[in-house]
Amino acid sequence: MDKLNFSVEDFVMDADFREWILSPNGKKNLQWEEYIIRNPQQLKKITIARQLVLNMPTNDYKLGEIQVDDLWDKIDKNLDSNELTTEPKSLPIHPEATISRYSQSRRKSNYNVQLLKIAALLLLAFTLGLLYYTLPETQKTPEINWLTYTTKPGVKSSVTLSDGSVVKLNAGSSIRYVQNFVGETREVYLEGEAFFEVAHDTIKPFIVHTKDISTRALGTSFNIHAGASGKIAISLVTGKVEVKSQQVPEFLDYLVPGEQINTYAMGKSWEKAGFEQDVVLAWLNQTIIFDDTPLPEAIKMLEQWFGVNISLVNYNEQNLTLSGKYKGETLKNILEGLSYTARFKYEIDGKEIKINFKQ
Secondary structure, X not given: OOXXXXXXXXXXXXXXXXXXXXXXXXXXXXXXXXXXXXXXXXXXXXXXXXXXXXXXXXXXXXXXXXXXXXXXXXXXXXXXXXXXXOOOOOOOHHHHHHHHHHHHOOOOOOOOHHHHHXXXXXXXXXXXXXXXXXXXXXXXXXXXXXXXXXXXXXXXXXXXXXOOOEEEEOOOOEEEEEHHHOOOXXXXXXXXXXXXXXXXXXXXXXXXXXXXXXXXXXXXXXXXXXXXXXXXXEEEEEOOEEEEEOOOOOOEEEEOOOEEEEEEOOOOOEEEXXXXXXXXXXXXXXXXXXXXXXXXXXXXXXXXXXXXXXEEEOOOXXXXXXXXXXXXXXXXXXXXXXXXXXXXXXXXXXXXXEEEEOO
16 A cells, blocks of 8 residues: 555545545455554544545535535634544544544644645535536526417418517418527528518527528518428518528528519529519418419419318319419309319319319
């Protein structure tokens, strides 16, 4: 056991010494008794180290602020009186008996003040280290709650968000966002179509995510349509927005009022051009506009608008398109108007619509 030049700190950090103090047995006691006989000059350090080990906190112990203040007071008193603190009631008896036996054979005197300072500093170091890892954080992490608003087919809705922004949802659409916009941004996830009137906030940008495409604004108004086919159209009415892809690094562009970007989810290309506001925002005015619209797309619009299911019979002309403008009209009136140009007959049975093309 080569511990001739051990300091108090070395004894405290030595696993074999701590095991002897905290879990004594006959074998350990004999080993350390032999060490004390060979190195009586180390007895003072062993005594101080033993007290430190006995007072070391366990891993699951947590100190509060009051306990830390009490600890400082005890350290100051010990330094002033040059005396060690009273032994705890429950101590491993073998180390205590061994140390006491050889201590009594030496002349009783006050311990060296410098050694006590070292002991105090070591105890303080252990305490501060424990506090660093065990004290709870002073700031609590804000609770995050997700909110989702969904409109059923045939139903449109307007939602005012916590920041004052207004979102008008088209039929069969939904938005999802964090309640109260916790964090440094205001982020909304959109499926379907919606018109956004964003409240101005220079500190927290407003970001709309549609698939991998994000639209970033501070205070502005714009329409986003994400079709079932994957096509995405972003139309800016006021302000300025940044449009980019989260997956395609080269996809980055900006819009000014009157401009529109047409692209696809995960697309590597996009088209920027002007748009007709009356056409894009027609749905806000309860108006359906077909402008050479492919029949499958038109059918999907009618299903969402009125909340019905439409089936096609004898549909062979794949390039058929529809045109017409219908404001506040019933489904029956719209089908009646389209049937003349598209040459089909229709049957309405509650929510089920059957369109039969003439042969």
